[in-house]
Amino acid sequence: MKISTNKYLIVITFLLIFVACSTKKNNLINRTYHTKTSRYNILYNGDVSLQTGLKDLNTNFKDNFWEILPVENMPKLEEEMMPDDVKNPSFERAEEKAVKAIQKHSMNIAGYEKNAQMDEAHVLLGKSRYFENRYIPALEAFNYVLYRYPNSNKVYEARVWREKINIRLGNEQLAIKSLKKIVFDKKIKSQDLANASAILTQAYLNLGIKDSALMNIKIAKEKTKINEQKARYGFILGQLYEELKKPDSAAIAFQEIIDMRRRASKKYTIQAHARLAQQFDFENGDTLVFLKRFNKLLEDRENRPFLDVLHHQMALFYDKQKKHDLAVSHYNKSLKMRKNDEYLVASNYRNIAEINFHKAKYEIAGKYYDSTLTKLSDKTREYRAITKKRTNLDDVIKYEKISKTNDSILYVAGLSDVEKNNYYSVFIEKLKAKDILKKKEEERLAQIALEKQSSKSNDNDNTTNASGGRTKSQIEPPSAGGKNPQSSNFYFYSPTNIAFGNKEFKKKWGSRELKDNWRLKSFQSNNKLANAEKQNENNSKVEATDKEKKAENPAYKVDFYISKLPKNKKTIDSLKVERDFADFQLGSIYKEKFKEYELAAAKLEKLLANQPAERLILPSKYILLKIYEIIGSPKGNAIKSQIINEYPESRHAQILQNPNQENKDNQSPEAVYNALYREFENGDTKAAYEKVLKCIDDYAGDEILPKFELLKAKILARLKGLEEYKKTLSFVALNYPNTEEGKKADALLAKDVPALEKLTFNKETKGTWKIVFFKNTNATVEIDTLQKKLEVFFSKNNGQIKWSNDLYNDTTNFIVVHGFRSKQATESTLHFLRNDEDY
Known part of the structure; x- marks a missing residue:
């Protein structure tokens, strides 16, 4: 009876489940079954997958704290993903669960949804699609909730998420x-x-x-x-206060994040500390408190993932205090952390470069600027600014080297003979001491390397096996019979054993020749005596060789250096001219390109103290005046008076007396250059040459100067020929290598000049003939007279034949008659012009 009852109960249960599985019947049992199944099974698992995906996203997302944070993290778009990036599978799984819940448990009967969990399912569907960057399908899901479930408790949530998509x-x-x-x-x-x-x-x-x-x-x-959101929103609040120039409010916002302690993610806490450090008053603040706080942060084991940020802030602290060695130390520690914050790495490199730049270590600074550029996006303004600065640094390195080298040479060359000897004697003593230390260090390193090699060899050859016996040598040759190569233990197959045996033999028997009766005592005595003599002889030879080497080393002789000093006045003057020009260029570059006004003023003051060439004095004083005006130095008044009184006709004096003069009559540097270039192209070469020389003096130190120098080269090519053209182009290429004009001059030297040098006169007769009259350029009366005669002749005889007045060089003009078709016609015309009384 009991068995029959159980059978009936099983059948009834299966019937109930079968009836409840239907999504088309609006019964209590159906609604309850589908609601509970979707809520506690499918949607629960879907929500777990969504939360897992969000946790993974927040953990792996790299926030850029150098910019205002977005309010939420988002996965990368498909086109932004790298080859090794993978999509987060948790969001896809959450979408699958939401779709499954809707497909299997939706009870849409007579246009009404009877399953109360379907709004939850569509919200989950929309969220999962949103985090998969599929915004249009996600928008459809949220709109469906708002359209079909207007009374749902998920309406506000769906409306907010819909607007998230609109923003995306x-x-x-x-x-x-x-x-x-x-x-x-x-x-x-x-x-x-x-x-x-x-x-x-x-x-x-x-x-x-x-x-x-x-x-x-x-x-x-x-x-x-949600604490994670509270910390993130608080950080964004602090960033916005900073953007709106409200540092006090920003400090309060960042301090609130720090006060959250473990409720806030560590990344927000550390970055909040860094932001507060940036607002520290380095002049009036308590530096001891600052150092104590940051040293405590550095010592905290939990902060190890953020040591790059903390060391960077410590470096900035020391940098502001002008403790550059400590600053560089912390910058390097920050770099060693090797984190993914590219801009932090770039900032470390850039700041080290700036420190070396201000220490006049320009080559080192250039290398750090190069490293900075590798970590910056080439589309940013900072990248372009540093690229320009790095390019200008090449000029600084070049001119600083010239200035220092020539300064040193000129200083020593100006000493008396006794002072020169003393100067180089001190230098040689320092050099010897340095060489001795270097040699000792080399010997020490060689000894360490030898000991390591010996230790390694002993480890390989003298290791013991489990039974206490020595293992076979790793370099033993293969044995016969095809056995294992390491099966032989022959003594002479081990170089270590051989070396050890030689050492033990000499220790016991001494050095002996390979002869009969080598073990006899008499032979040993004779051999010892011979060895001793031989050893003494070798030692004497070594000592003699060392003495010879020291005696032969020219770097330890005063005459070696004095012989290299320039003695010719012309050579010394050329070094001075080169040094002065380098100082002038440095003053201009520091002012115009780097805005380093103190450095620029120091260079120009040094230049003027060295009594440079006349052409450098006026522009140097004018640039120095402008620097004094910028930094507010009282020295400016004296310089201004000198320019006005000593150079009253100069362009600089006119500008100082009438500041609006520069803008009158379209007299900007560009306008002057364009007008002068047109004059040159129109053939007025000599007048253009005189004007370009004046412009080079007037615009010395100006950015437009290379243009005038290149124009001067072109004018000289016509006036003085190819050699002068090459010389002037070389000057432009060497002195302005990073300008457009310098690069153009270099290209002309590489391509056009060699082609011109290969040109030769073709002696073959052409189809046309010309008459050429050679006239001195200064003989204007003769030239005018000849031109008038030619005008009269050709107006009467043949209007088709023309003539021109062509500049050949700076002393000669060619009056050329064109258009003759035969030699006879040319000679006839020339004969007529020479002999006719009217001409």
């Missing part, structure tokens, strides 16, 4: 309009209000409206109950 699609204005209605709705829950305010903040940030963004992120921070 670039519809910020539409999102702001809708979100304003949401945040002012009194029925909205606290967390939904926080989410709405946060996404409204993002919309304002995208539009650049930072004050409105600030107001909304405050609300989001206050209303959210």
Whole structure:
């Protein structure tokens, strides 16, 4: 009877389950079954997958703290993903669960949904698609919730997420309009209000409206109950205060993050410490407290993943205090952490470069600038600025080397003979001491290397096996019979054994020749005596050789250096001219390119003290005057008076007396250059040459100077020929290598000049003939007379034949008659011009 009852119960249970599985019947059992199954099974697992995906996203996402943080992290778009990047599978799994819940448990009967969990399923579907960057399908899911479930408790959440998608699609204005209605709705829950305010903040940030963004992120921070969001929103709040120039409010916001302690992620806490450090008052603040706080952070084991940030801030602290050695030490420690913050690495390299630049270590600075550029995006303004600075640094390195080298040579060359001997004697003593230390260090390193090699060899050959016996040598030859190569233990197959045996033999028997009766005592005595004599002889030879080497070393002789000093006045003058020009260029570069006014003033003051060539004095004083005006030095008045009184006709004096003069009559440097170039092209070469020389003096130190120098080269090519053209082009290429004109001059020297040098006169007779009259350029009366005669002749005889007045060089003009078709016609015309009384 009991068995029959159980059978009936089993059948009834299966019937009930079968009936409940139907999604087309609106019964209590059906609704309860599908609601509970979807809620506690499928949707639960889907929500777990979504939360897992979000956790992975927040853990792996690399925030850029150098910019205002976005309010939420998002996966990379497909086109932004690297080959080794993979999509987060948790979001896909969450979508699959949401779809499964809708497909298998939706009870859409007569146009009404009877399963109360379907709004949850569609919200989960929309969220998972959103984090897969599939915004349009996600938008459809949220719109479905708003359309089909207007009374759901998920309406506000769906509305906020819909506006998130609008912002992702670039519809910020539409999102702001809708979100304003949401945040002012009194029925909205606290967390939904926080989410709405946060996404409204993002919309304002995208539009650049930072004050409105600030107001909304405050609300989001206050209303959210999630600590991760509270810390992130607080950090964004501090960043916005910084952007709006409110450092005190920013400091309060960052301090609140620090006060959250373990409730905030460590990355926000450390970055908040870094932001507070940037606001530290290095002049009036308590540096001891600052150092104590940061040293404590550095010692905390939990902060190890963020040591790059902490060391960078310590370096900035020491940098501001002008303790550059400590600053560089911490910059290098930050670099050793090898984190993924590319801009932090670039900042470390850049700051080390700046320190070396101000220490006049320009080559080292250039290398660090190169490293900086490898870590910056080539599309940023900072990249372009550092690239320009690095290019200009090449000129600084070049001219600083010339200035220092020539300064040193000129200084020593100007000493008396006794002073020169003393100078180089001190130098040689220092050199010897340095060489001795270097030799000792080399010997020490060689000894260490020898000991390591010996230790390694002993380890390989003298290791013991488990039974206490020695293992076979690793370099033993293979044995016969095809046995294992290491099966032989023959003594002479081990180099270590051989070396050890030789050492033990000499220790016991001494050095003996390979002869009969080598063990006899008499032979040993004779052999010892011979060995001793031989050893003494070798030692004497070594000592003699060392003495010869020392005696032969020219670097230890005073005459070696004195013989290299210039003695010819012409050579010394050329070194001085080169040094003065380098100092002038450095003064201009420091002022114009680097804005290093103190350095520029020092170079120009040194130049003027060295009594340079006349052409450098006026532009140097004018540039120095401008620097004094910028830094507010009282020395400017004296320089200004000198320029006006000593050079009253100069362009610089006219500008100082009448500041508006430079802008009158279109007399900007570019306008002057363009007018002069047109004059040159129109054939007035000599006048253009005189003007270009004046412009080179007037615009010395100006950025347009290379243009005038290149124009001068072109003019000289016509006036003085190819050799002068080459010489002037070389000057432009060497002195302005990083300018467009310098590169053009270098290209002309490489291609055009060699082609011109290969040109030769072709002696073959052409189809046309010419008459050429050679006239001195200064013989203007003769030239005018000849031109008038030619005008009269050709007006009467043949209007088709023409003539021209061509400049050949700076002393000769060619009056050329063109258009003759035969030699006879040419000679006839020439004969007529010479003999006719009218001509």
